[in-house]
Amino acid sequence: MTDALSNAQTIDQPAEGTPPLCDTQETVDEAVDRLGHGDGPIAVDTERASGFRYTNRAYLLQFKRPGAGIVLIDPVADVDLSRLRALLGRSEWILHAASQDMPCLHMLDLLPKRLFDTELAARLCGFDKVALGSLCERLLQVKLKKQHSAADWSQRPLPHSWLSYAALDVEFLHPLWDQLREILEFQGKLEWAEQEFESERLAPPPSPRAEPWRRTSGIHRVKGRQALGRVRAIWMERDDIAASLDKAPSKVLSDKAIVEIASVNPTDHGELVKLPTLERRGRQWTRRWLTALERAGQLDRQDLPITNPPNDGPPAAHRWSDKDPLAARRLKRTRHAVAQLAKEHGLPAENLLAPATLRRLLWEPPHRLTSEDIAERLRELGARPWQIEAVCDEITATLLEVES
Numbered sequence: 484m485t486d487a488l489s490n491a492q493t494i495d496q497p498a499e500g501t502p503p504l505c506d507t508q509e510t511v512d513e514a515v516d517r518l519g520h521g522d523g524p525i526a527v528d529t530e531r532a533s534g535f536r537y538t539n540r541a542y543l544l545q546f547k548r549p550g551a552g553i554v555l556i557d558p559v560a561d562v563d564l565s566r567l568r569a570l571l572g573r574s575e576w577i578l579h580a581a582s583q584d585m586p587c588l589h590m591l592d593l594l595p596k597r598l599f600d601t602e603l604a605a606r607l608c609g610f611d612k613v614a615l616g617s618l619c620e621r622l623l624q625v626k627l628k629k630q631h632s633a634a635d636w637s638q639r640p641l642p643h644s645w646l647s648y649a650a651l652d653v654e655f656l657h658p659l660w661d662q663l664r665e666i667l668e669f670q671g672k673l674e675w676a677e678q679e680f681e682s683e684r685l686a687p688p689p690s691p692r693a694e695p696w697r698r699t700s701g702i703h704r705v706k707g708r709q710a711l712g713r714v715r716a717i718w719m720e721r722d723d724i725a726a727s728l729d730k731a732p733s734k735v736l737s738d739k740a741i742v743e744i745a746s747v748n749p750t751d752h753g754e755l756v757k758l759p760t761l762e763r764r765g766r767q768w769t770r771r772w773l774t775a776l777e778r779a780g781q782l783d784r785q786d787l788p789i790t791n792p793p794n795d796g797p798p799a800a801h802r803w804s805d806k807d808p809l810a811a812r813r814l815k816r817t818r819h820a821v822a823q824l825a826k827e828h829g830l831p832a833e834n835l836l837a838p839a840t841l842r843r844l845l846w847e848p849p850h851r852l853t854s855e856d857i858a859e860r861l862r863e864l865g866a867r868p869w870q871i872e873a874v875c876d877e878i879t880a881t882l883l884e885v886e887s
Contacts, residue, residue: 521551
């Protein structure tokens with residue numbers, strides 16, 4: 484295998500060349516016609532600009548289908564995508580890391596009839612490296628020349644080299660699909676994979692967080708409810724500005740600056756602009772930051788955020804031994820049992836059973852520790868049938884041993 488990887492051919496554009504961007508109604512309709520006359524599943528990928536823009540929308544759509552070649556479509560052009568929507572809705576898709584692309588495809592109302600995720604398939608096969616480039620090298624002896632992953636895909640026009648990069652994301656998905664299906668079938672995991680893919684297909688878009696400002700990087704250094712109120716006020720002000728400009732919030736004001744402003748609590752323009760973390764991009768909004776601080780300072784105590792909000796679910800695992808020693812023993816023993824099962828099946832433990840699912844089960848297990856009750860609880864928590872079948876008896880036996 485090492486020799487094969489060392490002899491991998493470096494590819495910087497598709498074998499049939501880089502197609503032009505379809506950004507008019509005529510070219511989009513022609514592209515849909517080509518895809519419609521092709522055969523088999525459609526390889527799908529997207530490019531986003533999440534580091535530059537406020538939303539996570541798609542700024543480029545890439546498709547490939549046998550008999551049709553590669554198609555690149557501009558989803559932000561003034562075009563009607565209804566025919567594309569209908570075609571994709573009756574087709575199987577091949578994606579790599581579907582969970583990353585599906586939310587922005589949902590935003591365009593683009594949904595598959597079925598899907599196959601090459602990254603997830605590789606995880607179930609037990610591969611240690613599952614990035615697209617790694618799989619192409621391992622299975623196809625092809626090395627992708629990819630250097631524009633952090634580009635601002637919202638800019639127009641898109642350079643030709645960027646389009647070549649994007650086209651390579653779908654160039655090899657069909658041969659990967661062939662090989663991974665064969666490996667899954669050989670390992671007896673194809674049905675497992677199909678259940679996982681269907682779960683991805685049906686997954687709703689992620690729900691908004693109740694208090695997204697609490698994810699501000701470095702917020703653990705902010706002490707007290709009043710300072711947390713200032714973080715919240717500045718974060719929300721930044722979010723309003725970012726949304727109005729369609730800019731990534733970090734392009735308006737860094738998290739580091741939010742934490743310092745909230746901690747220092749400057750009272751005037753001069754004091755604010757002296758803060759070392761307030762970069763040039765944040766200084767044009769100093770009046771709004773000061774207004775946010777003033778607003779936070781006028782809040783009554785009952786309106787300030789609490790320092791330790793109630794957790795929607797079990798506490799962090801490292802706190803279990805203090806809060807519930809028996810639950811901590813359940814977690815330690817059952818984690819080990821699941822890890823051993825995963826090793827036997829040749830896949831990561833987190834794919835055998837999601838860690839969050841295991842923690843929720845063990846923090847509040849069913850009153851009766853029977854296989855039937857454990858299975859029912861796992862179903863309620865979203866575990867797939869193959870996962871329940873694989874882990875239920877072992878988890879039940881481990882819990883009974885811990886409780887005895």
